[in-house]
Amino acid sequence: MNLGPILRSLLHNKTRLILISFEVALTLAIVVNCLNLLFEMRGKMLRPTGIDEKNIIVATVLPFGPEYRDDKFIERVRTDDLAAMRALPGVKAACASGQIPLSGGGSSTGLKVEGSTDQVGAPYFSVTEQAVETLGVEIAAGRNLVPEDFVTKPTVEGKPSQYNVLMTQALADRLYPAGDALGKTLGGGERFTIVGIIRQMHNSWPDSENVERAMLIASPPGSARRIRYLVRAEPGMREEVAGRLEADLLRLQAGRIVKVQTMEEIKADSYLENTVLIKIFSAVSVLLLAVTSLGIVGVTSFSVTERTRQIGTRRALGATRRQILEHFLVEAGMIAAFGVAVGTGIAYGLNFALVSLADAPRLGMPLLSGGMILLGAASLLAALGPALRACRVPPVVATRTV
Amino acid sequence: MFAYQLRLAWKSLRRNPGLSILSVVGIGLGIGVATTFVTTYYMLSGNPIPQKSDKLFYVQLDSWSPERSYDRDHPDLPPDQVTYRDMAEIMKSKIPTHAGGMFKADLTVHPAGDGQKPFRQLVRMCFADFFPMFDVPFQFGSGWDARADAGPEAVIVLDDEINRKLFGGENSVGRTLLIEDREFRIVGVLAPWKPLPKFYDVTNDPFDAPEGIFMPFNFVRPMEINTAGNTSNWGDGSGDGFEGFLQSETVWIQMWAQLEDEEQVQTYRAFLDAYVNEQKKLGRFPRPINNRLSPVMTMLKDQGAAPEEAVGVLIIAILFLVVCSVNLIGVLLGKFLARAPEVGVRRALGASRRWVFVQHLVECELIAVLGAVLGLGLAALGLELLNRMFEAQFAFRLDLPMVGAGVLLALVSGLVAGIYPAYRICRIAPAMYLKTQ
Numbered sequence: 022m023n024l025g026p027i028l029r030s031l032l033h034n035k036t037r038l039i040l041i042s043f044e045v046a047l048t049l050a051i052v053v054n055c056l057n058l059l060f061e062m063r064g065k066m067l068r069p070t071g072i073d074e075k076n077i078i079v080a081t082v083l084p085f086g087p088e089y090r091d092d093k094f095i096e097r098v099r100t101d102d103l104a105a106m107r108a109l110p111g112v113k114a115a116c117a118s119g120q121i122p123l124s125g126g127g128s129s130t131g132l133k134v135e136g137s138t139d140q141v142g143a144p145y146f147s148v149t150e151q152a153v154e155t156l157g158v159e160i161a162a163g164r165n166l167v168p169e170d171f172v173t174k175p176t177v178e179g180k181p182s183q184y185n186v187l188m189t190q191a192l193a194d195r196l197y198p199a200g201d202a203l204g205k206t207l208g209g210g211e212r213f214t215i216v217g218i219i220r221q222m223h224n225s226w227p228d229s230e231n232v233e234r235a236m237l238i239a240s241p242p243g244s245a246r247r248i249r250y251l252v253r254a255e256p257g258m259r260e261e262v263a264g265r266l267e268a269d270l271l272r273l274q275a276g277r278i279v280k281v282q283t284m285e286e287i288k289a290d291s292y293l294e295n296t297v298l299i300k301i302f303s304a305v306s307v308l309l310l311a312v313t314s315l316g317i318v319g320v321t322s323f324s325v326t327e328r329t330r331q332i333g334t335r336r337a338l339g340a341t342r343r344q345i346l347e348h349f350l351v352e353a354g355m356i357a358a359f360g361v362a363v364g365t366g367i368a369y370g371l372n373f374a375l376v377s378l379a380d381a382p383r384l385g386m387p388l389l390s391g392g393m394i395l396l397g398a399a400s401l402l403a404a405l406g407p408a409l410r411a412c413r414v415p416p417v418v419a420t421r422t423v
Numbered sequence: 424m425f426a427y428q429l430r431l432a433w434k435s436l437r438r439n440p441g442l443s444i445l446s447v448v449g450i451g452l453g454i455g456v457a458t459t460f461v462t463t464y465y466m467l468s469g470n471p472i473p474q475k476s477d478k479l480f481y482v483q484l485d486s487w488s489p490e491r492s493y494d495r496d497h498p499d500l501p502p503d504q505v506t507y508r509d510m511a512e513i514m515k516s517k518i519p520t521h522a523g524g525m526f527k528a529d530l531t532v533h534p535a536g537d538g539q540k541p542f543r544q545l546v547r548m549c550f551a552d553f554f555p556m557f558d559v560p561f562q563f564g565s566g567w568d569a570r571a572d573a574g575p576e577a578v579i580v581l582d583d584e585i586n587r588k589l590f591g592g593e594n595s596v597g598r599t600l601l602i603e604d605r606e607f608r609i610v611g612v613l614a615p616w617k618p619l620p621k622f623y624d625v626t627n628d629p630f631d632a633p634e635g636i637f638m639p640f641n642f643v644r645p646m647e648i649n650t651a652g653n654t655s656n657w658g659d660g661s662g663d664g665f666e667g668f669l670q671s672e673t674v675w676i677q678m679w680a681q682l683e684d685e686e687q688v689q690t691y692r693a694f695l696d697a698y699v700n701e702q703k704k705l706g707r708f709p710r711p712i713n714n715r716l717s718p719v720m721t722m723l724k725d726q727g728a729a730p731e732e733a734v735g736v737l738i739i740a741i742l743f744l745v746v747c748s749v750n751l752i753g754v755l756l757g758k759f760l761a762r763a764p765e766v767g768v769r770r771a772l773g774a775s776r777r778w779v780f781v782q783h784l785v786e787c788e789l790i791a792v793l794g795a796v797l798g799l800g801l802a803a804l805g806l807e808l809l810n811r812m813f814e815a816q817f818a819f820r821l822d823l824p825m826v827g828a829g830v831l832l833a834l835v836s837g838l839v840a841g842i843y844p845a846y847r848i849c850r851i852a853p854a855m856y857l858k859t860q
Contacts, residue, residue, distance in 0.1 A: 036756065036843075044749045051742050058735065083543050085531040085603065246529075246649065278531065278541055297812045298732055302739075305456065309743055312449060316750035319445070323757030371738070379735030 027351050034324070038356060041320055045360025045396055048313040050367035053384060053392035054375060055302040061382045062295045070288075071189075071222035072122055073157030073253060076113070077284035078263045079121055080106075082248040086276025098274055099241065099248060103149065105273055106250065106266070111258030114154035118251050119147040119242030120225050122156070122235075123284070125291040127225025134196050134207050141195055143188070144224035145236040152237050153187070155253045156222065161190055163203045163217030170216070170239035183212040184238050189219045191233035213238065227291050259283060310399055317403035321353065325411045332411055333418030345412040353404030354397070361393045368392070425785075432786035439758065446754045447793045450836060453747025454798025458829035459805035460733075460740035463819055465828075467630075468729035471618035472557065475681070476719035479556065480688070482678040483717070484509055484699060488657035489709035501713050502655065503626050503726060504674040507643075513698060514550070518691045519680035523550035526676050527627055527634060529651035533601040534589055544585070545651065546602070547634040548643060554580070554611075556681050557623060564596035564611035567639060571610075575641035580611040585635035603646060607638070617818045622719055624677045625726045627652035630816060643669075650675045672707075680716070692716060744836060751790070751840035759783060759848040766848055767856025776849045783845035784838070791837025795830045802829060 031038055082102070088094050099117055106115040120127040128147075131140040146152070153165050170185040183206070193202035193215065206214040213236070224235040242248070254262040267279040289296070325332075332345055368389060375381035436443040470476050485493070485501035486509060492498035510524035526548050533541045553559070554566035567578045579600065586595055599606045620629040642648060647665045654675040662671035682688045695714045702708050717725060759766075766779055774782075799821065806819040821829075 036847075037753075040749060040753045040756075044746055044753070047742060047746045047749065051739055051746070055739060083531065085533075085541060087604070278543060293813065293816075294730075294732070297809065298736070300812065301736060305739060305743060308452060308456070309746060312452060312747055312750055315445065315449070316753050319750075319757060320753040323753075323761075326761070371742070374738060375735050378738070379731045381735060 024351065027348055028355065031352055031355060037320055037324055038359070041317055041356045041400075042360035042363060044313050044316055045357055045400060046362075046364035046367055048309055049361055049364030049392050049396045050371045051309055052306045052395070053368050053389055054371050054381070055306045056392065057372065057384050057388055058375070058381055059299050059302040059306075060388070062299050065227070066292050066295055069221065070123060071156075071158050071220070072284070074123070074284045074288060076157075076254045076256060076259055077155070078252040078254060078259060078266065079282050079284060079287060080250040080252060080266050080270065081280040081282075082250070082270065083246070083278040083280070084248070084276060085278065088276060095244070095248065096241070099149070101273060102248075102250065102270060103151075105269065106252055107151075109262060109265070109269070111255050111262050113253045113255050114151045115250060115252045116152040116155045117149045117242055118152065118249055120145070121249060121251070121287060122146070122223055122225055123227050123288045123291055124225050125227065130208075130211075132196060132207055132213070134205075141192075142231070142234070143192060143236050144226065144229075144231075144234055145186075145238050146225075147238045147240040147242040149241045152251075153219075155251045157253060158222045159220040160187070161218045161220040163187075163215070165217060166237070166239045171241060183214060184240050185216045186213045186236050186238050187217040187219050188215055188236040189222050189233055191221070191231075192236060193218050195231075195234065227288075310395075314399050314403040317353070317400055318406060321349065321404045321407040322410070325349070325407045328411075329414055329418060332414040333416055333420075336414065336416035337419040342412040345414070346408050349404060349408035349411050350401060353400050353408070357397045357400035360400075361396055364396070365389060365393075428782050428785045429789065431782060432789045435762075435786055436789065442754065442758055443790070446751055446758075446790050447797060449747050449754065450751050450791060450794035450833065450840070451797030451801065453744040453836065454794050454829055454833045455801025455805060457740045457744040457832055458798055458802035458821070458825065459809070460736050461828055461832075462802065462806060462821060462825045463809065463817075464733045464737040465825060466619050466817070466819055467733045468723075469619070470720060471620060471622045472719060474558065478681055478683060479719050480680050480682055480691075480716040481719070481722040482513070482680055482695070483715040484695065484708075485710045485713035486672060486674065486708055487710055492710075493655070497725075499713075500725060501715055502674040504653070504655070505676050505678045506672055506674055507669045507676060509698075509702075510676045510678055513678070513695065516691070516694050518687060518694055519682055520687075521552035521556035522678075522680040523552045523556065524640065524676040524678045525549040525553060525623065526640075526650045527624060527652045528638075528648045530602050530636075530648070532589075532636070535601070544602075544636055545634040546636040546638050548638055548640045548648065550640050552681075553623075553637065556679060557618075560614040560616055561611050562614040563594040564609070566637075567610055572639055572641060575639040575645075577605055577607045577642075578610045578639065579607040580613065580637040581609055582613045582633060582635045582637075583615045584632075586612045602636070602638070605642075605646065619817060620723065620729075622723060623679060624652065625723065626677065629726075630730075632816075682716070688716060744832065748836040748840045751787075751836070752843060755787060755790075755841060755844040756847065759844045763848065763851050764856040766851060767853040770851070770853035771857055780845050780849040783848055784841050787841025787845065788834060788837045791833045791840075792830075794837070795833030798833060799826060799829045 103115055103117065106112055127144055129142050129144045132143045133140050150166065150168060150171060153160065166185065166187060188202070194200065196202060196207070197205065202215050203218060204215065206212055219235070219237070221233065222235050223232050226232060252262060252266065263281050263283060266281045270279045271277070335345065368384060372381065372384040376383060472479065482505065483501040483503065484505055486506055487493045487502050493502040494500050505524065514522060514524060516522070528546045528548055529543055530546050531541050532544045551567050551569050551572050562583065566580060567576065570576070571578050579602070581595065586592060589595070589600070590598065595609050595612060598609050600609060617632055621631055621633055652675065654673050656671060656673040662668045662673070680691060682691055692714065696712055699708050699712050699714060723729070770779065803821050806821065810817060810819055
């Protein structure tokens with residue numbers, strides 16, 4: 022195949038070249054940046070959270086009766102509720118937790134290792150027994166929390182109280198880079214002893230960079246304002262258990278409101294903005310590809326119409342249909358290649374703007390190459406229709422209108 | 424002349440309906456996408472109370488710890504909220520036209536009637552001045568007065584949504600509602616009101632709707648109402664018991680003042696400085712004096728209320744429109760040049776180049792205006808779709824300035840797309856086309 026004449030005829034009509042390649046370039050830049058943002062968000066939503074999100078149910082109990090002002094009463098209610106929920110068919114485990122993973126709101130405390138001035142934020146969960154079983158997290162080292170850990174320790178005047186805790190590998194590694202966290206005690210006013218390490222678990226703030234840092238404190242939660250339970254159902258039993266929790270808990274004790282949500286609903290709420298943005302970026306990419314493809318169809322058709330007589334002449338002089346088809350496809354390929362080359366520059370420029378203005382991730386080479394192939398294929402596909410029309414021009418056209 | 428050109432343009436569009444529809448849809452899509460996200464950006468970073476945003480001041484006092492600033496990333500900023508005791512003291516000043524501290528609470532509402540389950544409801548605890556200060560619109564009744572603040576009297580104001588939920592949208596003024604363990608008399612019902620962002624409290628969920636119930640602040644003590652918003656403290660922590668909490672250095676209240684002019688601002692500033700100096704004698708306010716009176720827009724910028732993603736989406740949407748315009752250039756070029764023989768005849772019959780150029784630009788603008796109509800429709804649809812996807816968190820809608828912006832975007836892109844094709848067609852040599860006919 023001889024590329025020279027094709028290139029020369031292309032340069033003969035620079036407007037078309039410039040228009041389409043600019044459109045292809047901009048489209049490439051926008052689409053790869055959209056996909057870049059989209060993939061990052063999708064990645065965030067799909068990453069493992071360490072907990073059994075599919076089977077966990079969250080029951081929030083909001084008391085309003087005056088009897089809940091008494092801490093002893095709350096403790097008794099909590100114990101009764103948990104016993105009842107654990108006895109339900111289809112329930113694997115249940116615990117109370119002051120904080121809810123992935124919910125977007127929680128509690129955090131500053132931890133300092135003895136002899137260090139470096140304060141590390143430690144998102145925590147104050148939990149009852151069975152927390153590890155309910156969350157479905159895995160103990161990587163040390164031991165699980167045992168009933169003795171929950172025996173309230175008397176606060177001696179001037180002597181800080183002490184709790185046994187589990188913490189995630191990520192938090193332990195941040196506090197003790199040497200990897201000797203297990204068994205250590207740390208903290209100022211309240212002291213925490215690390216009795217076990219959790220392999221992986223997300224805390225309450227999915228947006229946070231340090232989402233893998235979490236700590237389970239053996240300290241049963243609950244106040245006159247709110248008690249929260251986590252219930253882990255057997256696979257396939259979630260809907261059934263969730264459906265009866267409100268009525269069951271209210272039958273057990275009145276004077277309160279019970280709100281039941283699944284962990285998946287809570288997660289979807291936290292990631293709502295992400296979900297919407299993913300939809301926006303997908304829609305923009307698809308619409309843009311459609312607009313650009315239509316543009317290429319339009320401009321190529323126009324160029325075919327304009328050159329009908331030339332095509333006839335070439336055919337009369339012995340060019341095969343195949344050669345005519347090739348001519349237009351190669352032309353489209355060249356325009357696309359040119360556009361993609363310019364587009365790479367624009368894509369990086371746009372990415373730079375998005376990184377600095379909107380905190381976007383950097384653009385990677387694999388995604389850009391993928392975008393180039395996508396745009397190239399779309400250009401060729403768009404040019405195919407008009408090119409097929411061109412190759413059906415009969416040689417006789419050359420003689421007819423002269 | 425213009426009418427004639429417009430008629431010619433319309434005829435030209437009618438002649439090739441397929442191509443015309445394609446160009447209108449192409450540019451309409453671009454206008455639709457661009458207008459949708461210009462609107463979201465404009466609303467998210469916009470002025471929620473334009474008529475008096477420069478008279479409303481967010482009050483901040485630096486009551487923070489001597490050891491470190493409140494916000495490590497912005498050491499010059501005082502805490503974003505104030506303590507209860509400071510709020511109570513500076514509320515005594517008569518300088519501002521209106522002023523008031525406020526916070527968000529989460530209380531149990533017991534609807535009357537059988538079978539109605541109690542529910543938790545976000546309540547804004549505020550003073551009488553809240554309503555006139557923020558130009559809050561009422562559909563029934565009104566706010567309460569200073570006497571009800573002082574009592575406090577058991578009165579409340581409902582918003583439109585909760586009034587629909589509890590009373591089917593009727594005028595419920597004069598009826599009562601049981602909240603926690605107290606009966607409150609309803610004195611007013613708001614018209615729908617959804618400032619975006621919820622500027623009066625951006626510390627706590629700046630894009631949520633306003634709370635559904637408004638209650639006199641001073642019930643905070645008798646009912647021991649805790650905040651459902653953010654609290655921050657230093658030093659001795661949050662104190663013992665509820666009274667201890669109120670007297671502690673915990674910041675948890677948003678404080679606002681309406682000041683009419685620079686003189687009033689200066690007087691109020693002097694008052695705040697004098698107050699802090701007096702407190703310093705009592706051993707409080709260990710940091711250098713750093714009181715702030717920020718007008719609404721300054722406060723929104725300081726607190727970084729607008730989400731960063733909105734900027735990214737805006738840039739992408741504008742570029743989308745650019746692609747659609749480039750696309751339109753290609754279509755118009757083909758369309759106009761196909762008409763060269765006709766233009767050749769017109770030129771030979773005495774039409775000037777200028778006339779031909781203007782004629783074709785008119786046609787481009789006609790396409791752009793039709794595109795704008797379609798695009799604005801698409802934008803309205805897109806915004807409604809966004810509202811649904813965000814589960815009514817926002818109330819995005821096209822207002823007059825945004826309709827104007829959409830039309831302007833359309834006219835500019837029509838012009839940009841049209842200039843080159845119109846130029847090309849007005850430059851053709853008439854002789855050539857006369858010859859071949």
